[in-house]
Amino acid sequence: MRYRIVAAAFLVLAAAVLQSTVMGYLEVFSVRPNILITLAVVIALLRGTVESAIMGAVLGLTMDILMGKTLGWYALLLFLLSILISMVNEKLYREKLLVLIGFGFLSTVAVETLFILVIFLFRGYRHIPYLFTMVVLPEALLNSILILPLFKPIGKVYNILDTLDRKRNRLSS
Amino acid sequence: MRRLLRSRFFIIALVIVVILTLAVASSKEGSGIKAIGNVISVPIAPLQSVISFMAERIGGVFDYFKDVKITKAENEELLHRINELEKENRELERLERENKELRDALNFMDQMESFEPVGCTIIAKDPGNWFEVFTINRGSKDGIEINSPVITAYGLVGRVSEVNLFTSKVVSIIDMDSTVAARVSSSRDVLIVRGDASLRSSGLCRMDYISPDVDIMPGDVIETSGLGGIYPKGIIIGQVKDVIRNEGQFDSYAVISPVVDFKRLEEVIVLKEKP
Numbered sequence: 001m002r003y004r005i006v007a008a009a010f011l012v013l014a015a016a017v018l019q020s021t022v023m024g025y026l027e028v029f030s031v032r033p034n035i036l037i038t039l040a041v042v043i044a045l046l047r048g049t050v051e052s053a054i055m056g057a058v059l060g061l062t063m064d065i066l067m068g069k070t071l072g073w074y075a076l077l078l079f080l081l082s083i084l085i086s087m088v089n090e091k092l093y094r095e096k097l098l099v100l101i102g103f104g105f106l107s108t109v110a111v112e113t114l115f116i117l118v119i120f121l122f123r124g125y126r127h128i129p130y131l132f133t134m135v136v137l138p139e140a141l142l143n144s145i146l147i148l149p150l151f152k153p154i155g156k157v158y159n160i161l162d163t164l165d166r167k168r169n170r171l172s173s
Numbered sequence: 174m175r176r177l178l179r180s181r182f183f184i185i186a187l188v189i190v191v192i193l194t195l196a197v198a199s200s201k202e203g204s205g206i207k208a209i210g211n212v213i214s215v216p217i218a219p220l221q222s223v224i225s226f227m228a229e230r231i232g233g234v235f236d237y238f239k240d241v242k243i244t245k246a247e248n249e250e251l252l253h254r255i256n257e258l259e260k261e262n263r264e265l266e267r268l269e270r271e272n273k274e275l276r277d278a279l280n281f282m283d284q285m286e287s288f289e290p291v292g293c294t295i296i297a298k299d300p301g302n303w304f305e306v307f308t309i310n311r312g313s314k315d316g317i318e319i320n321s322p323v324i325t326a327y328g329l330v331g332r333v334s335e336v337n338l339f340t341s342k343v344v345s346i347i348d349m350d351s352t353v354a355a356r357v358s359s360s361r362d363v364l365i366v367r368g369d370a371s372l373r374s375s376g377l378c379r380m381d382y383i384s385p386d387v388d389i390m391p392g393d394v395i396e397t398s399g400l401g402g403i404y405p406k407g408i409i410i411g412q413v414k415d416v417i418r419n420e421g422q423f424d425s426y427a428v429i430s431p432v433v434d435f436k437r438l439e440e441v442i443v444l445k446e447k448p
Contacts, residue, residue: 017217020297020308021224025232030374031302049181057188065210066300068308068335068342069350072196079188112302119303120370127371134374135302 004161008055011154015039016062026142031135033142034108035150036063040078041107042147042154044085045094056082073118077111097148104147108140207335214308214337221296222310229439285405288322288444291315295439296340305348305373309441312339320403322444328409328432329353329397330441341443345435346410347378354400355380355410360388363398366410366429376435377414380427389416395429405444 015035023032040059044052060078064071085103092099116131198206293309311317313336323330323343331345344351348368355366364387369379383389393413399406411431418425 013213013217013220016213016300017220017224019300020217021221022228023300024298025228034301036300053185053188057192062213063300065213066297067304068207068210068306068344069304070196071199071207071209072192076189076192076196079192083185116303130371134371139302 003164007157007161008058011039011157012055012058012062015059016066019063020066028142029134029138031138031142033146034063034139035146036060036074037078037108037111038104038143038146038150039154040082041085041103041143042150044082045089045092045100045103045151046155046158047086047089049083049086052082052086053079056080070119073115074111077114081107081111095151100147100151101144104144105140108143109136112136112139208337210335211337214340218296218308218310218340221308222294225296285444287447288405289447291317291443291445293323293341293441293443295441303370304350305345305368305435306334306342307345307438308340308342309443310340311443312337312341314338316445317341317443318445321446322404322408323441324408324444325433325438325441328411329404330433330435330438332403333443343441345433346431347373347376347435349373351378352401353404353410354398355395356398357387357389357413358394358396360393362387362389363400364389366395372428376431378411378429378431380413380429383416383425383427385418385425389413389427391415 019035023035026032036059040052040056043055047055056078057075060073060075061071063074063078067074085107094100113132113136116128116136120128120131195206291311293311295307296310297308299306309317309323317333317336319333319336321333323332329346331343331348331351333341334344334350335342346353346366346368349370350368352365352367354363356363364380365382366378366380369377372378380389380395391413395410395413397404397406397408397410409432411429411433413427414430415428416425417427
């Protein structure tokens with residue numbers, strides 16, 4: 001359990017640092033990929049409901065903190081998204097390329113569309129379709145590419161953590 | 174009760190309520206609840222500094238090769254422009270004298286004397302695609318306060334929106350949550366400059382509610398008016414790029430090109446009010 005918490009904290013901090021620094025250099029047409037959303041999707045595809053929900057909420061809250069605006073919207077959206085994905089993940093061929101790309105794309109579209117609706121609609125902003133086509137769709141495309149190199153390494157990290165937990169349980173019993 | 178606590182739906186509903194409460198509590202700028210941001214911002218601030226520094230250096234190497242190619246083409250174009258610029262230069266010298274006189278008249282220097290400039294480095298840019306907020310390497314321990322104006326040698330950048338222990342968040346003037354009381358330098362008409370989500374990616378902002386009698390045209394210089402109590406009077410914001418006239422009385426707006434290049438911004442100055 002201790003290793004799991006340390007690994008989760010490391011993942012969140014690494015994602016936060018990368019998102020606020022390096023990701024700015026990967027911008028395509030002024031749109032950058034979002035490693036925090038992608039990571040939440042990867043974890044939700046790999047893990048159970050509780051672990052996914054916690055990680056989703058923490059990654060979302062980290063995104064909220066980094067943005068420096070209202071706290072909670074990304075936390076709520078990634079929390080709910082992680083629960084939904086983790087509930088169906090065992091029924092999927094999650095290592096298939098198309099499944100990963102599809103989940104990366106659709107999850108980003110869902111999260112960012114709901115985010116712009118919450119943030120922009122309440123302010124009477126009229127250009128939602130423009131933002132959807134010029135920001136949400138390109139970001140979803142970038143995230144669906146970013147999910148590919150992330151999936152296997154994160155899966156390996158969790159495999160190592162599972163092995164460590166099994167060893168500890170065996171020793172204690 | 175124990176059964177209720179074990180219910181998955183109850184736990185999910187509870188988490189949703191907690192998050193929504195957090196969202197409502199943190200929606201006001203300067204809310205104390207945002208101090209929980211220190212949990213993330215304090216440990217990652219040094220990492221952000223190091224990675225930003227390294228990324229800039231690595232980016233610089235690639236830029237060097239790109240620049241050689243571009244320089245050749247630019248050189249030819251620049252030769253053509255020298256004559257043009259010499260002519261413009263004479264005009265600028267005249268404008269500079271005029272500008273100096275105007276600034277003196279506005280008592281700009283006296284206003285700046287009430288501020289202490291604090292040099293800051295940008296250590297992180299906005300993580301998402303919606304806002305134009307960046308993180309600087311100075312926080313409450315350096316005396317930075319919410320709403321302190323942020324400038325560069327060229328003009329206005331924005332204002333401090335959140336202060337953590339070692340870092341602060343700056344909302345730039347092209348962010349959709351930013352509004353600046355501004356005026357047209359030549360005509361002295363007072364207007365509002367605000368960020369726009371669709372212009373943000375191009376590094377532009379807009380000037381709203383232009384009534385038909387306002388004398389404004391492309392090329393006009395826009396500066397802060399000093400109204401609103403956040404920004405001192407006379408800081409250059411940018412130039413009018415385009416004026417879009419619509420039929421309604423207040424439907425017209427102007428697209429403003431800020432003097433600050435937000436894509437390449439690395440160092441800023443926070444104006445800290447002297448005690």
